[in-house]
Amino acid sequence: MADAxxxxxxxxxxxxxxxxxxxxxxxPATKSKQSHLTIPAHNMEGIPPKxxxxxxMATKTQEIFSCICDEHVTEDEPFKLIKKEDIITDxxxxxxxxxxxxxxxxxxxxxxxxxxxxxxxxxxxxxxFFLCITEESKNKIIQPETPExxxxxxxxxxxxxxxxxxxxxxxxxPPEAKDWIxxxxxxxxxxxxxxxxRPKIKVRASRVxxxxxxxxxxxxxDADPASTDQGLSASYLSCNSYSDKNYTLKKAELDNxxxxxxxxxxxxxxxxxxxxVNASVQYEPxxxxxxxxxxxxxxxxxxEFVKDALPRFELALQQNIIMDVFFDDWGVLGDEDTNFGSxxxxxxxxYQSFTDLQYSKDKTVxxxxxxxxxxxxxAVSCCQRLSFDERxxxxxxxxxxxxxxxxxxxxxxxxxxxxxxxxxDITCFKFCPTNPNIxxxxxxxxxxxxxxxxxxxxxxxxxxxxxxxxxxKKAAMFGEELAPETPTVRYCCVSAIEHSHRNVITSLDWxxxxxxxxxxxxxxxxxxxxxxxxxxxxxxxxVMIWDTRPPKATGREQPAPEVLxxxxxxxxxxxxxxxxxxxxxxxxxxxxxxxxxKFSMAERQGVRDHVPLPSGGKPEAGAGxxxxxxxxxxxxxxxxxxxxxLGTEDGEVVCTDLxxxxxxxTGKPNVPKPSWVVTPHDGPVCTLQRxxxxxxxxxxxxxxxxxxxxxxxxxxxxxxxxxxxxxxxAGHWSTTRPAVFFLGTNDGxxxxxxxxxxxxxxxxxxxxxxxxxxxxxxxxxxxxxxxxAVSDNVGTLHILEIPWNLRHPSSSEKSGVQAYFDRETKxxxxxxxxxxxxxxxxxxxxxxAAAKPTDQNSDENLAEEHKAEYExxxxxxxxxxxxLGIVEEDKPEI
Amino acid sequence: MSEIEETIKRIQSHKGVIGIIIVNNEGIPIRTxxxxxxxxxxxxxxxQLTMKAxxxxxxIDPQNDLTFLRLRSKKHEIMVAPDKDYLLITxxxxxx
Numbered sequence: 001m002a003d004a005x006x007x008x009x010x011x012x013x014x015x016x017x018x019x020x021x022x023x024x025x026x027x028p029a030t031k032s033k034q035s036h037l038t039i040p041a042h043n044m045e046g047i048p049p050k051x052x053x054x055x056x057m058a059t060k061t062q063e064i065f066s067c068i069c070d071e072h073v074t075e076d077e078p079f080k081l082i083k084k085e086d087i088i089t090d091x092x093x094x095x096x097x098x099x100x101x102x103x104x105x106x107x108x109x110x111x112x113x114x115x116x117x118x119x120x121x122x123x124x125x126x127x128x129f130f131l132c133i134t135e136e137s138k139n140k141i142i143q144p145e146t147p148e149x150x151x152x153x154x155x156x157x158x159x160x161x162x163x164x165x166x167x168x169x170x171x172x173x174p175p176e177a178k179d180w181i182x183x184x185x186x187x188x189x190x191x192x193x194x195x196x197x198r199p200k201i202k203v204r205a206s207r208v209x210x211x212x213x214x215x216x217x218x219x220x221x222d223a224d225p226a227s228t229d230q231g232l233s234a235s236y237l238s239c240n241s242y243s244d245k246n247y248t249l250k251k252a253e254l255d256n257x258x259x260x261x262x263x264x265x266x267x268x269x270x271x272x273x274x275x276x277v278n279a280s281v282q283y284e285p286x287x288x289x290x291x292x293x294x295x296x297x298x299x300x301x302x303x304e305f306v307k308d309a310l311p312r313f314e315l316a317l318q319q320n321i322i323m324d325v326f327f328d329d330w331g332v333l334g335d336e337d338t339n340f341g342s343x344x345x346x347x348x349x350x351y352q353s354f355t356d357l358q359y360s361k362d363k364t365v366x367x368x369x370x371x372x373x374x375x376x377x378x379a380v381s382c383c384q385r386l387s388f389d390e391r392x393x394x395x396x397x398x399x400x401x402x403x404x405x406x407x408x409x410x411x412x413x414x415x416x417x418x419x420x421x422x423x424x425d426i427t428c429f430k431f432c433p434t435n436p437n438i439x440x441x442x443x444x445x446x447x448x449x450x451x452x453x454x455x456x457x458x459x460x461x462x463x464x465x466x467x468x469x470x471x472x473k474k475a476a477m478f479g480e481e482l483a484p485e486t487p488t489v490r491y492c493c494v495s496a497i498e499h500s501h502r503n504v505i506t507s508l509d510w511x512x513x514x515x516x517x518x519x520x521x522x523x524x525x526x527x528x529x530x531x532x533x534x535x536x537x538x539x540x541x542x543v544m545i546w547d548t549r550p551p552k553a554t555g556r557e558q559p560a561p562e563v564l565x566x567x568x569x570x571x572x573x574x575x576x577x578x579x580x581x582x583x584x585x586x587x588x589x590x591x592x593x594x595x596x597x598k599f600s601m602a603e604r605q606g607v608r609d610h611v612p613l614p615s616g617g618k619p620e621a622g623a624g625x626x627x628x629x630x631x632x633x634x635x636x637x638x639x640x641x642x643x644x645x646l647g648t649e650d651g652e653v654v655c656t657d658l659x660x661x662x663x664x665x666t667g668k669p670n671v672p673k674p675s676w677v678v679t680p681h682d683g684p685v686c687t688l689q690r691x692x693x694x695x696x697x698x699x700x701x702x703x704x705x706x707x708x709x710x711x712x713x714x715x716x717x718x719x720x721x722x723x724x725x726x727x728x729x730a731g732h733w734s735t736t737r738p739a740v741f742f743l744g745t746n747d748g749x750x751x752x753x754x755x756x757x758x759x760x761x762x763x764x765x766x767x768x769x770x771x772x773x774x775x776x777x778x779x780x781x782x783x784x785x786x787x788x789a790v791s792d793n794v795g796t797l798h799i800l801e802i803p804w805n806l807r808h809p810s811s812s813e814k815s816g817v818q819a820y821f822d823r824e825t826k827x828x829x830x831x832x833x834x835x836x837x838x839x840x841x842x843x844x845x846x847x848x849a850a851a852k853p854t855d856q857n858s859d860e861n862l863a864e865e866h867k868a869e870y871e872x873x874x875x876x877x878x879x880x881x882x883x884l885g886i887v888e889e890d891k892p893e894i
Numbered sequence: 895m896s897e898i899e900e901t902i903k904r905i906q907s908h909k910g911v912i913g914i915i916i917v918n919n920e921g922i923p924i925r926t927x928x929x930x931x932x933x934x935x936x937x938x939x940x941x942q943l944t945m946k947a948x949x950x951x952x953x954i955d956p957q958n959d960l961t962f963l964r965l966r967s968k969k970h971e972i973m974v975a976p977d978k979d980y981l982l983i984t985x986x987x988x989x990x
Contacts (some may be wrong), residue, residue, distance in 0.1 A: 151986040285934040286922050293924045297898060297916075301979060306901050306916075309975035311980045312962050316973050326966065694913035 361796030442505025541593030647685025744773025
């Protein structure tokens with residue numbers, strides 16, 4: 001109120017103020033009052049807009065118009081509409097003291113009826129009230145105050161603080177880009193910039209074209225500066241350096257600071273750091289207890305999971321069974337065709353034949369064996385073809401002729417490479433599979449002999465070609481045919497006569513190196529993994545096991561005479577060799593003994609997958625030199641089967657065991673009884689052999705028939721052939737095809753049987769020799785060459801080549817043969833079952849027949865019954881005949 | 895519980911099936927028809943392989959997931975059905 005004059009600017013001033021749009025809108029719209037009046041400020045501040053006039057209203061006036069501050073008009077409702085007439089009346093009444101006096105003219109000019117007076121508590125326009133002059137402003141203000149408010153809030157928007165009394169919602173308005181106002185920093189920047197002060201001047205220099213390439217002439221000029229004296233212009237100008245005083249600087253006193261600081265030095269040294277490293281870790285898999293597992297399985301999620309997983313598995317499993325998707329069809333495509341190929345190729349081709357005019361003529365070949373290591377070397381044992389009586393008669397003569405085993409090589413078909421001499425005719429022999437320099441042979445008198453051909457091993461290996469050349473040389477030298485000297489090797493050890501077989505040794509075999517037999521016939525561990533035991537059988541009814549190692553009790557050194565040229569290998573056994581085990585084979589159902597001709601062991605040399613490796617280290621010793629280990633050192637092996645089959649002279653096939661049980665009563669080991677006997681053949685069994693692919697299938701050949709047996713199937717044979725036309729004298733499985741075997745007959749034929757092709761007749765019959773075939777032994781010499789040795793009764797050994805289709809197994813042959821055996825086994829079982837069923841049925845029927853009602857059982861009744869039936873039959877017959885007209889009708893008697 | 899037994903018996907009765915192992919999400923076998931050492935070995939190794947296979951499938955396409963895994967070797971075929979929490983492993987000898 002005091003500074004009324006100051007604060008009420010004239011309308012012209014206010015107009016001026018309103019006309020300016022100040023570039024500084026951000027001055028806070030606070031309660032600052034007067035100071036802004038003189039400065040050009042915001043519209044809203046001190047200078048009211050054009051159509052608003054500040055008006056001072058005294059309390060009296062306020063009372064009159066009922067617009068007392070804070071009663072009728074408040075900050076919230078500052079507006080009051082007053083009638084123009086009222087104002088005029090007031091002015092008339094109070095004249096100069098009326099507050100409206102200064103605005104008298106405005107009021108009078110006011111077009112409308114009512115005027116708006118607004119309370120201005122902040123003295124924004126200078127007074128406590130203001131008056132709107134024009135209708136527009138009045139309307140503008142009366143209309144919801146939003147326009148004014150918006151301007152106010154816009155001013156305040158940039159500022160955080162709010163004027164009191166305004167509760168608008170804070171609306172965020174992002175800052176708007178405003179013009180840059182330089183503060184003086186651009187000067188420095190402009191100083192730094194390098195700018196052109198004037199445009200660049202372009203200069204172009206050029207030379208007249210005709211001056212290019214002008215002829216030139218160079219002249220020498222003296223460089224000596226002294227020449228300048230002579231008037232010649234200086235050719236060079238030297239600019240020497242000199243000290244220019246303008247540029248000498250005096251060093252003023254400078255303040256320098258020194259700080260003493262310890263020097264920081266980086267040092268390092270390499271030390272040996274031994275830190276612990278995991279050498280080994282022992283861990284075990286995590287597992288959960290059974291209760292937890294059970295708990296986990298009881299959850300419904302588990303059930304769900306299993307249910308969901310099942311169809312996927314079923315699909316996959318069935319897919320696998322239906323078809324093998326990874327089967328290589330292309331690879332086996334060629335197999336089928338070749339079988340139907342050249343038929344001409346499917347017979348055994350003659351390869352070579354061996355006979356010696358001196359040693360094997362007219363003798364019978366009793367045994368053939370191929371050398372296990374050296375290819376193309378085989379041995380043949382020859383015997384005189386004499387019956388027992390003839391032998392006795394010619395005993396003297398026979399003593400003079402040596403009994404030999406001839407060793408032949410492919411290189412020389414006429415002369416044998418080596419001769420092994422035995423004490424008597426050798427009926428069977430065998431190379432030791434692991435040490436082929438040892439040959440064991442059984443004689444006709446029951447003795448067992450051993451040869452050691454280590455010295456001649458080289459001769460055998462190098463027998464290809466060199467021998468014949470040497471022969472030719474010799475022949476050339478002497479001009480006459482000289483037979484090469486065939487070295488003879490005498491046996492190095494022979495068994496004690498009183499302990500050997502009493503009759504012919506018919507068969508012998510080495511026991512495989514993965515086990516040994518002890519005195520009780522049990523299989524024990526073979527520490528050395530070397531062959532050291534033999535098994536023999538003879539027609540005296542005994543089966544014997546021999547050991548080639550020296551027995552424990554050899555304390556005394558016998559000064560045995562050393563014979564030249566004989567190996568000392570088995571000196572310990574010579575003449576004193578006793579069998580370790582001697583088993584008599586008593587017959588089960590009748591008296592007497594079985595006289596075994598052939599036997600077949602369950603274990604095969606080289607097949608030792610089922611045998612654990614020997615524990616402990618291998619003691620060092622040469623073959624045959626080690627002592628028989630004491631019984632307690634040997635670990636019994638349960639995985640070895642000590643069962644074996646015997647084929648006898650009477651055509652029986654016997655299955656028995658080597659293991660002896662201790663008899664409780666006598667304390668002596670008891671010979672085990674045969675578990676199974678069958679008599680399929682009508683002649684002596686000449687061959688008893690297991691299938692090389694299926695260890696439980698045995699071929700037995702004897703008499704006019706052959707039979708296939710399965711170990712364990714005691715009810716019948718898998719296959720028993722019909723009687724052939726000729727006696728079978730030899731047989732052997734094929735070494736490469738599981739379904740093929742060869743049989744030899746009495747008239748020199750070799751029959752090839754294929755079980756998968758047909759089982760009622762052989763696949764191929766081929767005549768090899770004119771005499772009886774005594775032995776057939778096939779052998780794989782090389783991958784391309786499979787040979788079969790056929791020996792006959794007249795001392796000749798024929799070597800034939802097996803054609804491709806007889807030696808190459810088809811892809812499914814093994815499974816086919818397996819299936820065949822299984823089928824036959826099932827057939828046997830089925831027949832057994834049916835047989836028992838039928839037997840039961842028959843007894844039932846008999847019982848039923850016997851249990852018929854008894855009232856008609858009496859004979860009389862039966863006789864009468866029969867009579868009545870007969871008479872009925874007679875009448876019927878008569879009637880029929882009469883009808884047919886054959887018999888005249890009975891004429892009634894007159 | 896009996897349903898689970900039935901299902902396992904069904905799978906086991908297929909031709910050539912050697913054994914079944916059910917493994918939880920940590921790789922610990924819960925249920926098996928084989929002996930302990932074999933089970934533990936299979937469970938550990940196959941579990942890792944399945945995790946790897948599943949992560950491979952999901953890396954290539956995150957929307958995808960492993961439903962079945964068949965591992966065929968010369969001798970057997972190993973089939974694995976993975977799940978969120980469990981793993982069912984079956985070993986079959988297809989060509990008998």
